[in-house]
Amino acid sequence: MEAAxxxxxxxxxxxxxxxxxxxxxxxxxxxxxxxxxxxxxxVGIVVALLRETLIFFGDVGVFEFLLGKEWSPVIQPQSFGVxxxxxxxxxxxxxxxxxxVPLGIGSAIYLSEYASEPVRKTVKxxxxxxxxxxxxxxxxxxxxxxxxxxxxxxxxxxxxxxxxLSAGIVMGFMVIPTIASVAExxxxxxxxxxxxxxxxxxxxxxxxxxxxxxxxxxxxxxxxVVLGISRAVGETMIVLVAAGQVAALNAKVGEPHFTMTSYxxxxxxxxxxxxxxxxxxxxxxxxxxxLITLVMNATSIRFVRRYRQVxx
Amino acid sequence: xxAIGSAPRAARxxxxxxxxxxLACLGLSVxxxxxxxxxxxxxxxxxxxxxxxxxxxxTFNQDESGIRAALLGTIWLMGVVAVFIVPVGVATxxxxxxxxxxxxxxxxxxxxxxxxxxxxxxxxxxxxGLAFLVRGPFGQGNVVLAGGLTLGLLVxxxxxxxxxxxxxxxPSSIREGSMALGATQWQTIRRQxxxxxxxxxxxxxxxxxxxxxxxxxxxxxxxxxxxxxxxPGLFSSFTALPIQIFDWxxxxxxxxxxxxxxxxxxxxxxMILLLAMNTVAIWLRNRYExxx
Numbered sequence: 083m084e085a086a087x088x089x090x091x092x093x094x095x096x097x098x099x100x101x102x103x104x105x106x107x108x109x110x111x112x113x114x115x116x117x118x119x120x121x122x123x124x125v126g127i128v129v130a131l132l133r134e135t136l137i138f139f140g141d142v143g144v145f146e147f148l149l150g151k152e153w154s155p156v157i158q159p160q161s162f163g164v165x166x167x168x169x170x171x172x173x174x175x176x177x178x179x180x181x182x183v184p185l186g187i188g189s190a191i192y193l194s195e196y197a198s199e200p201v202r203k204t205v206k207x208x209x210x211x212x213x214x215x216x217x218x219x220x221x222x223x224x225x226x227x228x229x230x231x232x233x234x235x236x237x238x239x240x241x242x243x244x245x246x247l248s249a250g251i252v253m254g255f256m257v258i259p260t261i262a263s264v265a266e267x268x269x270x271x272x273x274x275x276x277x278x279x280x281x282x283x284x285x286x287x288x289x290x291x292x293x294x295x296x297x298x299x300x301x302x303x304x305x306x307v308v309l310g311i312s313r314a315v316g317e318t319m320i321v322l323v324a325a326g327q328v329a330a331l332n333a334k335v336g337e338p339h340f341t342m343t344s345y346x347x348x349x350x351x352x353x354x355x356x357x358x359x360x361x362x363x364x365x366x367x368x369x370x371x372x373l374i375t376l377v378m379n380a381t382s383i384r385f386v387r388r389y390r391q392v393x394x
Numbered sequence: 395x396x397a398i399g400s401a402p403r404a405a406r407x408x409x410x411x412x413x414x415x416x417l418a419c420l421g422l423s424v425x426x427x428x429x430x431x432x433x434x435x436x437x438x439x440x441x442x443x444x445x446x447x448x449x450x451x452x453t454f455n456q457d458e459s460g461i462r463a464a465l466l467g468t469i470w471l472m473g474v475v476a477v478f479i480v481p482v483g484v485a486t487x488x489x490x491x492x493x494x495x496x497x498x499x500x501x502x503x504x505x506x507x508x509x510x511x512x513x514x515x516x517x518x519x520x521x522x523g524l525a526f527l528v529r530g531p532f533g534q535g536n537v538v539l540a541g542g543l544t545l546g547l548l549v550x551x552x553x554x555x556x557x558x559x560x561x562x563x564x565p566s567s568i569r570e571g572s573m574a575l576g577a578t579q580w581q582t583i584r585r586q587x588x589x590x591x592x593x594x595x596x597x598x599x600x601x602x603x604x605x606x607x608x609x610x611x612x613x614x615x616x617x618x619x620x621x622x623x624x625x626p627g628l629f630s631s632f633t634a635l636p637i638q639i640f641d642w643x644x645x646x647x648x649x650x651x652x653x654x655x656x657x658x659x660x661x662x663x664x665m666i667l668l669l670a671m672n673t674v675a676i677w678l679r680n681r682y683e684x685x686x
Contacts, residue, residue: 103578105580106578106579106580109580110489110493110580112485113485113486113488113489113493114489114493115485116481116482116485116486116489117485117486117489117490117494117504118504119482119486119550120486120504120507120508120511120550120551120554121503121504121507123511123522123547123550124507124510124511126522126525126526127514127518127519127521127522129525130521130522130524130525130526131518131521133525134525184419185419185422185423186419186423187419188415188416188418188419188420189416189419189420189423191416192413192416192417192419192420193420196413196416196417205420205424207676208424208427209423209424209427211427211672212423212424212426212427214604214605214608214668214672215427215430215608215665215668216607216608216609216610216636216664216668217608217610217611218608218610218636218639218640218643218661219430219434219608219661219664219665220430221640221643222434222639222643222654222657222658222661223430223433223434225643226437226643226654226658227429227433255423255426255427258423259423262423286405286409287409287413288408288409288412288413291412292412309513312513313513315515316513316514316515316516316517316518317515318515318516318517318610318611319610319611319636319640322611322640323640323643323644343515343517343611346517346520346521346615347517347520347611347614347615350520350524350614350615350617351614353536353617356529364521364524364615365521365525368517368518368521371515371517371518372514372515372518375513375514375515375518376510376514378513379509379510379513379514380510382513383506383509383510
């Protein structure tokens with residue numbers, strides 16, 4: 083009888099929930115804490131920018147800042163109209179896009195629709211290498227090679243040593259890998275059956291690429307371009323080194339231009355006194371820059387989602 | 395005569411021209427990379443020497459000038475970045491892939507947030523570092539630790555995204571097998587999932603470091619010094635390779651020192667470091683990549 087009860091006890095193992103393991107819960111909490119670091123980073127960025135920006139707007143009116151046409155935060159008489167910095171950013175970004183959009187999308191179509199596997203396997207890493215070159219190197223190249231040798235000697239243009247044209251074109255090449263790689267992903271995601279259908283109807287590669295694959299991947303390609311714009315807007319070193327440091331409210335590409343990013347870097351190069359108006363401008367301009375890129379990234383993410391939803 | 399003839403000449407010409415244009419796009423992009431690399435090598439080759447690596451920067455004597463402080467500063471910074479991003483990045487990746495229920499708003503917010511952070515301009519991270527790591531109640535001043543943490547926050551998304559991909563690539567049959575043998579979730583992750591994902595994670599960490607090593611703008615904002623004539627430590631002020639390069643680019647050459655040439659030489663050293671890191675990353679990926 084006693085033996086039976088022992089056997090019974092042995093035969094009925096606890097198959098229910100195991101005892102709660104405190105260690106497991108602690109580890110889960112710890113991992114979640116690590117994930118929170120990235121959330122805190124965003125909160126930190128917003129808090130840092132907002133705090134000083136609000137103080138800045140205590141000294142300078144919001145409309146004076148956003149609509150003012152003169153930017154002279156250091157030299158008297160002081161003036162805090164951010165438009166010249168915005169125009170400089172738009173000019174350089176525009177030049178970069180003129181280069182990066184056609185070359186990036188062209189490269190993407192070739193890699194996705196024409197290139198053989200070995201070509202793709204060697205060219206893609208080369209483009210990634212272009213993306214990995216530090217932007218200070220692009221800046222050096224724009225200032226010491228592209229402006230004097232290409233723009234002034236080869237193209238015989240009347241440009242200053244520091245000019246927006248050189249910075250914009252070189253920045254365009256920096257942005258190409260971003261656009262090419264995202265656009266290529268979008269086109270590769272278009273199902274083969276669509277291409278086969280087009281070929282079956284007698285279309286050649288040109289017609290298939292431009293009338294079937296390109297429209298089908300359009301939202302991904304738009305996302306690539308928006309991401310490229312956001313990279314160009316946020317790029318600092320090329321502009322700081324090669325585009326000069328003059329807040330100019332014009333679109334003369336052969337002349338020096340400040341952008342939002344290059345202003346921030348240029349003014350914080352010296353040790354800024356906390357509480358000085360120059361210190362506050364760093365945050366106000368930074369806030370504007372952050373908001374612009376935030377809107378672009380959100381747009382880009384939305385477009386990427388759309389093409390994912392269709393084909394996966 | 396067969397109904398299916400060859401395409402008309404004009405159409406074939408157009409198709410050929412289109413192909414040619416596409417090839418030119420790609421060719422021009424790659425050509426630019428080649429021109430940049432050749433330009434750097436030609437400009438920087440003459441001054442490179444062992445002295446250049448071991449001497450402090452000098453404004454008087456070109457042949458005595460070097461990148462000792464900048465190189466040490468960069469090594470210190472990369473050390474801080476690595477110590478910060480490896481645990482935090484891997485832990486975040488593990489949480490998001492193995493624990494988080496992606497239908498809950500909280501976890502979705504973390505994911506969208508990381509996507510957004512990856513595209514915030516680097517100079518904005520510099521402002522973050524300036525406000526909280528350099529100045530403010532917990533501020534350390536313009537020291538290596540503040541600079542390194544700023545760069546770490548900047549490249550953290552790279553590690554998280556690469557880590558998640560590596561963890562996702564481990565098939566669920568491995569996890570199920572481990573669980574069926576009675577392992578707890580954490581035991582499964584630590585003994586099965588993470589070891590299998592290490593090559594992918596390591597590749598991501600190296601890519602993050604190679605992004606961080608060339609970042610200049612955030613370091614300018616957190617106040618990296620341009621002239622340092624001592625070996626930096628964790629709590630000392632510092633300079634770094636890209637900062638030294640930036641400083642040299644900005645100085646006009648005089649009769650004693652050709653500063654742009656010094657800049658090119660320092661760029662050459664930076665590019666060689668980058669190339670070495672990328673080579674290790676590619677080697678790791680090819681050597682240890684597992685096909686399940």
